[in-house]
Amino acid sequence: MLSSIGRAAIRRLVSTSATTAPRCIAVSRPITYGRGFIQGFATTGQPKAASTTTKATTKTSKPKATKTTKATKTTKGTTKATATKGKTKKATATKAKTKSKKKAAPKSKAKAKGKKGARKRKPMSPENKAILEKRALKKTALFRExxxxxxxxxxxxxxxxxxxxxxxxxxxxxxxxxxxxxxxxxxxxxxxxxxxxxxxxxxxxxxxxxxxxxxHPPEQTVEANRARGVLKRKHNYPKGVLKLIHDERVPKKPVSAFSLFTKARWASGDFANRPFLDVSREIGREWARLPDVERHAYEDLGKASREDYEKEYEAVLHRKPAPRRSTTPSA
Incomplete structure (x- = not known):
């Protein structure tokens, strides 16, 4: 038989909750309690199994969580890898840009140097300008006849x-x-x-x-004659008599009113066997003293000749002629 102290201890064990951990009790004497007591004691011990099952279920549920965590970890790893790849690509792109800028920098420097050099160039001497002008005029003059x-x-x-x-x-x-x-x-x-x-x-x-x-087109022959005149006047080239290109397609210059009057006076025969300079001076005085009626007749003829010349010149050379110069001598 147990003592009063042992019975109290057993009652305490039976009254405890099912969730408490089991305790080992050392009994010095054999227990002689009945079957009901043992069953009650067994039922009180059942929560221990339930606790074990909950532990098992928690243990079994943990691997699923680990799988998801692993998946999240892998996704995080991939995102990190892609981010790092993007960063590396951006870094390589920025490096390439900086390299290209560095390579392009010498060109800009060279351009800047060229601009500076162009600013620092000495002005061309008049002798060199004359040489270049003469060379260009020779090409335009068409000397290869x-x-x-x-x-x-x-x-x-x-x-x-x-x-x-x-x-x-x-x-x-x-x-x-x-x-x-x-x-x-x-x-x-x-x-x-x-x-x-x-x-x-x-x-x-x-x-x-x-x-x-x-x-050669008529425009080119006209420019060639102009270049030959400039060469002869400025550079005395070629030496000797100035020879111009005779192009029948180019319209002849119009006859002025004074030229018509001069031809009429020379054709009259009033100045036979007289020096040319004296006759030209006398004709100029006569033109200055000429009545308005006779002067207008010569001016009308000269105006008609000028109009025909302008029409033909524009049709052949596709441009308007230079404005006419007054050849009428002063009174």
Whole structure:
């Protein structure tokens, strides 16, 4: 039989809640309680199993949570990886941009240097300007005209007797002296033969020259003559008589009223056997004293000639001519 102290301890155990942890009780004597007591004690011990089942369920539910956490961790890892990749791409892009800017920087520096160098260039000297102007005018002047055949009996004779020879400047005078002596001794038939060849060469030269002129538009031949005049006036090139391009397509300049009056006065025969300068001065005085009725007649003729010239000039050269200059002498 248990003592009063042991019975009190057992009652305490039975009255405790099912959730409390089991305790081991050391009993010195064998228990002689009935079956009901043992069953009650067993029922009181059942919560221990329930607690174990709850623990098991919690343990079994934990792996699912771990899976989701792992999934979230993997997604976080992928997002972090993509973010890091994006950052690396941006970094490489920014590096490439900075490299391109660095590479482009020398060009901008070179441009800046070029601008500075252009600012620091010395002004061109008048001699260099004249050389460049002369070179440009030569290109515009069209000096490459077709080579002319000898168009005189003497020149044909010289060309035949010097064909294939190279005459230097030191021998040319002596050679021309010998040829002139032999030319004087040739027969009349030989001179006629040379004259016929010269006449044929003139026709060939005229045809070749016309074909060369017409190979250029009229605007170009007009500009070429202007360039030749500037070259002769400013640079004295070429030396000798100024030769202009004769283009029949370009309209001739109009005749002024004073020019018409001058031609009429020269044709009258009143100034025969008189010096040219004296006659031109006298005609100028007569023009200044000319009555208005006669002056208007010449002016009308000059105006009509000017109008025809402007129409033809614009049709051929596709531009208006320069304004006319007054050639009327002062009173």
């Amino acid at each position: 077709p080579k002319q055949l000898p168009d005189g009996a003497w020149t044909v004779f010289v060309a035949e007797h010097t064909k294939g020879e190279t005459i230097g400047p030191e021998r040319i005078r002596a050679r021309m002296g010998d040829l002139s002596q032999s030319y004087k001794t040739i027969s009349a038939s030989e001179k006629q033969r040379l004259a016929d060849i010269a006449a044929q060469n003139k026709l060939k030269n005229a045809a070749a020259y016309k074909a060369w002129v017409e190979s």
